[in-house]
Structure formats: structure tokens, C-alpha cells
Amino acid sequence: MLCIAADVAHGEHSADAIILHNKRWLTESAVENNSAKAQYVMGVFDNIQHGYARSKPDMPETARWFRMAAHQGFAPAQHRLGDWFRRGLFCDVHPRFARKYIRRASNQGLPAAIGSMADYRRCVHCGADAAPRKCKLCREARYCSKTCSERHWRRGRGGDEEGALCP
DSSP states (O other), X not given: OHHHHHHHHTTSSXXXXXXXXXXXXXXXXXXHSOOHHHXXXXXXXHHHHHOTTSOGGGSHHHHHHHHHHHHTXXXXXXXXXXXXXXXXXXXXOOHHHHHHHHHHHHHTTOHHHHHHHHHHTSOTTTOOSSXXXXXXXXXXOEESSHHHHHHHHHHHTTSSSTTTTOO
């Protein structure tokens, strides 16, 4: 690795050659050694290389690396995957999947995931923290009181479909 970096400094290898070499090494480490950190880095690398501008059908390769690392309990991968599910970047899934991955990362003490879980626990009507009540329709929206629940329900009745305001 250092030899290739020195060769680039002397103009013998291009920066693309280093990227290709690192990607091969990471792929071997991620696949052969089943390393969660290497799998996460492969996901980050693929995301940087291709960006968020891709269409949903082109995202599963990047998500596959994050999913492999997340299934091994790697908190940053769990949070990233949960965040992607929440934003619908590579597929449309039920919000419970996003919450599940973010909760797992939060339970391991990842600060970003803890913040995301706090967002999930806010009242969707007034924004109060630690709302104890859940929507009976979607079981995801939270409310701090019966009053907020009723007001949110009345506001949603004007929507095109039942439960239009549920997340």
C-alpha cells in the first residue's frame, strides 16, 4: 500500500489506481473475513463513488454492504441503514424497519442514533418530547395527550385517504 502511494507521488500510478487497489483490498476483507467495519466502509465507499443522485433501483448494492454490517451489530451501519429506510432512499419499507435499525444503534450508545430515537418519540402534533401515546392506526405516530391525538385526527380527516397524516 505504501509502495503504491509512493509511486503516485512520483507519478508512476494514478489516483484511480490507488482507489481500485483499496477497493479490492476492502472487498477481500469485507467478504472473506466477514468484517463488519470493512463492509461498512465498502458501503460508504460505494456511496461516495456513486452518490445519492442514483435512482432507487441502483442503490441496493450500496445498501447491501450496510445491511451486512448492520446484521453483525455494527452501530454506524445500523443507523445509516435505518436512516435510509426512514428517508426511502433505496426502497419503500414500513417505518418500523427504520425504527428497528435506529433503535439497535441507539441501544449501543451511538449519539446520532440516540438523537434520531428522540425524534421518533416526539408528539407529531405539538412536538413535545417523550410522547407516551401511539396512533392506533399506524402504531408509529406518537402523541403527548388525548387532545393532541384528537386534533391531529381531525386535521387528517380532510386528507385524501384514511390515515393520511400518519408517518
